[in-house]
Amino acid sequence: MNTIDLTPLYRSSIGFDRLASMLDNALRGDTGTGGYPPYNIEATGENRYSITIAVAGFTEDDLDIQIERGVLTVRGKKSDDEKDRNYLYQGIAARSFERKFNLAEHVEVVDAELSNGLLNIQLVKEIPEAMKPRSIEIKRGTALEHKK
Known part of the structure; x- marks a missing residue:
């Protein structure tokens, strides 16, 4: 390599x-993640984004979302009550995972919702007023008077 x-x-x-x-x-x-769980990232509007992660079988209590130093981390850990089940075939992955997303400056998570096995995380890029471009007015100068 x-x-x-x-x-x-x-x-x-x-x-x-x-x-x-x-x-x-x-x-x-x-x-590290091997492509699990699959996810989508989409632009939903100007300065608005959405991350959708397929987390079938996970509940809100099994998931953890954190942001630290510009990195969004989504972790999933199944509860121990699954160990008592006797599966004949288990095709739905239920293993623990950790997904990391690097966020650009001023991108903030505004909402997260779990619905129909999909975790939807809404993000917005809010540029501070002080960092937005602004025009500077140029004033007409007055002629300097010469002192004699």
Whole structure:
């Protein structure tokens, strides 16, 4: 496996540590989850997004959603009452999982809902007023008077 040396990026930039870490993680690949559970990410409007994760068999109590340092983490852990069941065939996966999503700056989770085996997480990007582009008025200068 080839690796890319990100040292020059760290050396010549300030505040981009998280970006470099994201690149490094992306280049290593997401081998931990094996594609389980499947999910969709969609744009639902201007600055609005939705993540839908297929979590059939999980209840609200089995799921945990957290945000830390710009990373949204969704974990699922089945309760122990499933151990008493005697399955003849078990085609619905019920194993524990952890899914991580890197969020851009100013993206916030506004809602999460579990319905029909799908966990829907609503996100919105709210740019602070101070960071929005604004026009600066240019005033007409007055001629300077020469003092004699």
